[in-house]
Amino acid sequence: MLSLAACGGGGGKGAGADGKGSSTQQGKQQSAAAVTISPKSGATGVDTSGALKVDVAKGRLTEVTVKDAKGAKVDGSISGGGASWTPSTHLAAATTYRVHAVAKDSEGRESAEDSTFTTLTPKNTFLGTFTPEDGSTVGVGMPFSVNFTRGITNPQAVEKSIRITTQPAVDVEGHWFGNDRLDFRPEKYWKEGTKVTVDLNLDGVEGRSGVYGKQHKTVTFTIGRNQVSVVDAAKHTMKITQDGKVVRTLPVTTGKPGYDTWNGQMVISEKLTETRMDSETVGYGKQYDIKDVPHAMRLTGSGTFAHGNYWGGDAFGNYNASHGCIGLRDVQGGYDSSTPAAWFFDHSLIGDVVIVQHADERTVDPSNGFNGWNMSWADWTK
Template sequence: MALICGALLLAATACGGGGGSDAGAGDAKAGDSTKSASKQSQAVVTIAPKNGAKAVDTSGALKVTAAKGKLTEVKVEDAKGTEVAGSITGEGATWTPASHLAAATTYKVHAVAKDSAGLTSAEESSFTTLTPKNTFIGNFRPEDGSTVGVGMPFSIRFTRGITHPADVEKAITIKTEPAVDVRGHWFGNDRLDFRPENYWQAGTKVTVRLNLDGVEGRPGVYGKQAKTVSFTIGRSQVSTVDAKSHKMVVKRDGKVLKTLPVTTGKPGYDTWNGQMVISERLVVTRMNGETVGYGGEYDIKDVPHAQRLTDSGTFIHGNYWGGGAFGNYNASHGCVGLRDVRGGYDKSVPASWFYNNSMIGDVVVVKNSNDRTVAPDNGLNGWNMPWDEWIK
């Protein structure tokens, strides 16, 4: 009997010992949990707009902030993996994008912050920007891939009047090789031209990025254009027309290439003075006085070798009807005329030679005319505006 009782007591002791061991294990787990909790980062990351948001504004809505810590990494990208540039400011408190977002686009945000103990906290979000009901684009010159003369600005006309010009201009970036300072100037609310202070250096490569997709150009009207345009500046050609001596001196890369006899605007129809850029080239065209306010004074259906200098209708062109005017007196209605033959077939005449040795963007300077200087926005002629006024 005593032996049985002893055995029972031993079993009870063994059970008690086992229970004590379990309690110890429970205490150890609780201690580990407290230790783990103490290692959780105190930094709090907040992303606006909220996860899953729709129809988000393309400007001003995206912002990432950190409380009780500092942002160390923010990555925002669209569905194609294209990242949105931005910067962390306020000593790690805030991240904002460098520019607007594209319209109708889904973005993913990943942000990391670190607290004072060096522990990190992360947050992720996704949202979709608005789909605009009204849009605009910019029609630009010169064309992508073209080679142009040293006077060619990058000129863009918008299909809607712009009331937020600073936002639109910020979305257009221009890089050149070699580097040169290029600035934009608005003519009205629908045209923006870019140029350097002086004519381009021959051989300059120009790259323009039109990041207009999502830019709010006017209330409720957004750009829908994302395009890169590249062009090259060719050789330097500047031709000077003297309305008094009736001659034009053509200089190529600073050296006189040819001197040609011309006729300019007769009294009452004087040619503009100033620097004018060739903006259009036509082997043959019709010139009708009614289109430029001269009624039915002339209507010539086959004007050869015509190169446009102003939007208002000034050309430098071939003239087969001028008789002895070239080099002697002014007989035109405002254009610069060069001797030519009807049909423009003779390549030896001055008009043909000049046409075949010119390109879009070449400069034609007129001096000693009795008219005023051409307006900077009449054609691609912003060179007639002083630089300090251009950059205002």
């Protein structure tokens, strides 16, 4: 009898004045909101894009937190009036994520759900090699340029994975040259002193079917003083301007007839104190092979340089005698810091702009070097 009384006590009046038990009270307090997390907890080999989603029925989401094992958060947004949450970017490969989601029903009662899953480990990967270097100071014409080790067939996903912020703020847009190079620049030359930060988040982005990026790093660079140099191929002069003011005019020689220098805006992409120039490497046969060209600065990928010239005689400022390069008077060995070539080399940054005018040649192709400034903004963003 004692045992029966003890077991049946929950249904007696002792449980409450109305005879209803505490389990019913708890049932009233339970939220009607039902949270669903995809993928299921414990899943492995999860796709880095399109697989993660949080939904709720009979309620609205109020909080969704997704973190990797190191505590780094995944950004995302709640949509549909609180009905679902999706990440704003792809996930990293071979990474374990933890999801915590909270929802409320129509009476404000909360419901929570947690999940843990691991993304796929790719068999095939790609990298992006970039310029300028992290921490560098560059000229006003320098784009942020990325070359990929595999041809990209999903350009929107890759472009979305590269986020550029600037101080002061300026709109920066990307442009593809083929399927393996992506350059970013503003509409006009960078403003002097601009701080540029690039979040290069390629880890886990599917650049082509079954091929995933495998790097995530932050790159910062600063825009230096505003230097633009204007070469007049007809007058054989170069005017170097800083902040729009001419600071020096130098005599030059440009491409002779049949080897005319490109017209247009070109960006210094490389500086070499001394280099070898062999005509065979640019398709000119055995016309020259100079092993010690001083103070050389590359302007195009096809081999146009502004460089020191110690063999040009009286050509500088008088006539055009080069095979397409911009030559400035120099000495063999480049030891004399007072020569025009040495002065220009010492006062130039990678990313400075050199504009050539009045040459008997067409405008340089925008993809030939970092010379996208020869495209209109409409074409660049198209």
